[in-house]
Amino acid sequence: MTQWLVPFICGLGAAILSAWGVGGGTLLLLVMTLFLGVDPQTAKGINLLFFLPTAAAALVLHAKNGCLDSPTLQRSVPWAIPAALLGAWLSASLDTDLLRRPFGIYLLLSAASLLLPKPKSSR
Numbered sequence: 487m488t489q490w491l492v493p494f495i496c497g498l499g500a501a502i503l504s505a506w507g508v509g510g511g512t513l514l515l516l517v518m519t520l521f522l523g524v525d526p527q528t529a530k531g532i533n534l535l536f537f538l539p540t541a542a543a544a545l546v547l548h549a550k551n552g553c554l555d556s557p558t559l560q561r562s563v564p565w566a567i568p569a570a571l572l573g574a575w576l577s578a579s580l581d582t583d584l585l586r587r588p589f590g591i592y593l594l595l596s597a598a599s600l601l602l603p604k605p606k607s608s609r
Contacts, residue, residue, distance in 0.1 A: 493522060500536065511537050512596045526586065 500514035511533050518524040518532065548554050577585065 493518075496522065497536070501540075511540070512593060513600070516593055516597060526589075527582070 496514065496517045500511065500517070503513060514536060515529050515533050518529040519526055524532070545554075
């Protein structure tokens with residue numbers, strides 16, 4: 487009965503952190519793989535499912551509030567689509583063991599960057 491409680495609390499915490507702009511999806515990946523025993527492939531799929539509605543809601547709200555930079559979008563989207571397709575093809579083509587360590591290092595660095603204080607900008 488309570489097997490769902492810990493994953494639910496982790497997902498809720500990640501959702502709250504995402505709403506604050508902290509990067510809850512990255513933390514959710516770490517929690518799922520390190521503490522909940524979810525295999526990395528499944529964790530990445532769950533993270534993607536977690537990210538899609540969050541990103542869609544953010545896009546709608548940013549557009550509604552006039553926070554989208556249209557010239558930047560027009561310049562970057564034509565490059566982003568082929569880059570995403572190339573990245574998906576590479577990740578499907580390469581051995582997962584080859585990608586595991588760099589991905590783990592990326593996740594640890596991402597988590598550390600969220601925990602460390604940001605330097606104050608001198609304006």
